[in-house]
Amino acid sequence: MMFEAIKNYFSSHSVILNEEQNRVLDSELQQRKVSKDEVLLRQGENCKYTFFVAKGLLRAFTINQNGKEHILQFAPENWFISDRSSLLFGDNSKQFIEAVEDSEIILFESETFEKLSELSPEFQKFNMFLLHNHIRHLQNRINQLLSATAEERYMDFIRMYPDILLRVPQWMVASYLGITPESLSRVRKDLAMKNFKTG
Amino acid sequence: MMFEAIKNYFSSHSVILNEEQNRVLDSELQQRKVSKDEVLLRQGENCKYTFFVAKGLLRAFTINQNGKEHILQFAPENWFISDRSSLLFGDNSKQFIEAVEDSEIILFESETFEKLSELSPEFQKFNMFLLHNHIRHLQNRINQLLSATAEERYMDFIRMYPDILLRVPQWMVASYLGITPESLSRVRKDLAMKNFKTG
DNA sequence: CGCGTGATTGAAACCCTTCAAGTTTAGTGG
DNA sequence: CCACTAAACTTGAAGGGTTTCAATCACGCG
Numbered sequence: 411m412m413f414e415a416i417k418n419y420f421s422s423h424s425v426i427l428n429e430e431q432n433r434v435l436d437s438e439l440q441q442r443k444v445s446k447d448e449v450l451l452r453q454g455e456n457c458k459y460t461f462f463v464a465k466g467l468l469r470a471f472t473i474n475q476n477g478k479e480h481i482l483q484f485a486p487e488n489w490f491i492s493d494r495s496s497l498l499f500g501d502n503s504k505q506f507i508e509a510v511e512d513s514e515i516i517l518f519e520s521e522t523f524e525k526l527s528e529l530s531p532e533f534q535k536f537n538m539f540l541l542h543n544h545i546r547h548l549q550n551r552i553n554q555l556l557s558a559t560a561e562e563r564y565m566d567f568i569r570m571y572p573d574i575l576l577r578v579p580q581w582m583v584a585s586y587l588g589i590t591p592e593s594l595s596r597v598r599k600d601l602a603m604k605n606f607k608t609g
Numbered sequence: 610m611m612f613e614a615i616k617n618y619f620s621s622h623s624v625i626l627n628e629e630q631n632r633v634l635d636s637e638l639q640q641r642k643v644s645k646d647e648v649l650l651r652q653g654e655n656c657k658y659t660f661f662v663a664k665g666l667l668r669a670f671t672i673n674q675n676g677k678e679h680i681l682q683f684a685p686e687n688w689f690i691s692d693r694s695s696l697l698f699g700d701n702s703k704q705f706i707e708a709v710e711d712s713e714i715i716l717f718e719s720e721t722f723e724k725l726s727e728l729s730p731e732f733q734k735f736n737m738f739l740l741h742n743h744i745r746h747l748q749n750r751i752n753q754l755l756s757a758t759a760e761e762r763y764m765d766f767i768r769m770y771p772d773i774l775l776r777v778p779q780w781m782v783a784s785y786l787g788i789t790p791e792s793l794s795r796v797r798k799d800l801a802m803k804n805f806k807t808g
Numbered sequence: 809c810g811c812g813t814g815a816t817t818g819a820a821a822c823c824c825t826t827c828a829a830g831t832t833t834a835g836t837g838g
Numbered sequence: 839c840c841a842c843t844a845a846a847c848t849t850g851a852a853g854g855g856t857t858t859c860a861a862t863c864a865c866g867c868g
């Protein structure tokens with residue numbers, strides 16, 4: 411079976427596709443293997459696809475006018491990643507999407523989502539769920555950036571993404587948290603001291 | 610005609626509703642007048658409505674464990690505001706929604722959106738547009754919080770929301786930008802100096 | 809082995825916050 | 839319409855957290 415990963419993902423979320431819908435998937439999806447550090451979307455390009463990560467790990471990041479990277483999102487197995495702004499509105503993307511590990515990804519064109527939505531109210535609902543979930547996620551992030559210190563952000567990260575923590579270099583975590591690698595190193599040192607004293 | 614504001618808003622976005630759809634609106638929507646400082650949603654409550662601002666200005670904000678407010682969003686005329694996370698997932702809201710000015714608002718239950726989506730593919734598309742737009746907006750904000758200084762954030766705010774700038778006290782702008790009122794005051798002073806020297 | 813990348817550490821600088829005081833503005837009641 | 843008060847804004851000085859820059863250490867890989 412082709413595109414097994416995405417079909418399993420759908421069915422694990424109670425989105426059962428009939429034969430016709432499966433045919434749409436088989437004819438419209440593309441699969442790609444990408445190796446570590448390969449770039450799938452570049453700043454200034456038009457984002458044409460939503461990427462589903464079947465295996466591996468991607469990241470989305472921006473580079474600001476001072477040449478500094480800021481990671482917007484990590485996408486491990488069973489996550490979608492894309493620049494929705496560029497995808498839907500057709501404007502030039504402000505972000506890069508890049509493989510952190512050798513990965514296998516499935517490419518969705520935005521029309522594929524629309525077609526499936528028309529064919530299946532279940533899928534339509536699930537798509538809405540994904541959008542709302544994304545919004546919730548972004549909202550939490552904004553909240554955190556507005557009010558949490560470097561240490562608090564790092565603790566939150568450990569709690570929410572313990573798996574990712576172990577798979578990416580520390581400077582990427584720092585970049586996600588919006589602090590420098592040096593600061594993260596010091597935060598970790600302080601935490602280690604505290605735990606030594608209390609634990 | 611009832612709920613004129615929202616109907617005008619829809620038609621200005623090319624969402625033309627037929628009689629049946631108008632009946633749904635008339636029977637399901639509620640209209641309320643709220644006065645300045647009135648609270649529409651409280652932290653810990655369950656958010657039941659999406660609010661459409663027909664007149665006036667609302668704001669959404671959180672209060673963190675140190676008792677500090679952080680404004681997430683302003684909603685002037687023709688904007689929607691709600692806690693989508695609480696609305697869709699049913700969890701307790703982390704935010705407050707409050708009137709900054711005396712306002713007239715229209716209340717949507719989440720089922721109303723669903724009903725209209727089923728009745729009208731146009732509306733369905735428009736709803737998706739709103740969601741994507743919201744995501745774009747949140748994404749930009751995260752980007753800004755990760756990489757911009759206080760001064761840059763303020764300049765962006767002036768550029769993006771010149772109208773809101775004139776309608777809210779300065780400390781609310783500071784709260785939106787994630788800085789203290791004192792800092793914003795100094796930023797403004799510095800900018801005034803620069804403009805005096807160069808312009 | 810040696811090179812490059814990532815992590816750590818130190819010292820100085822910087823940006824923003826905090827706290828406190830003073831000034832301006834806006835709203836309310838006499 | 840003025841007087842009074844509270845809220846908002848400004849300003850200063852001190853302090854804190856984070857960044858910057860530079861040096862050093864650790865590690866994996868050709």
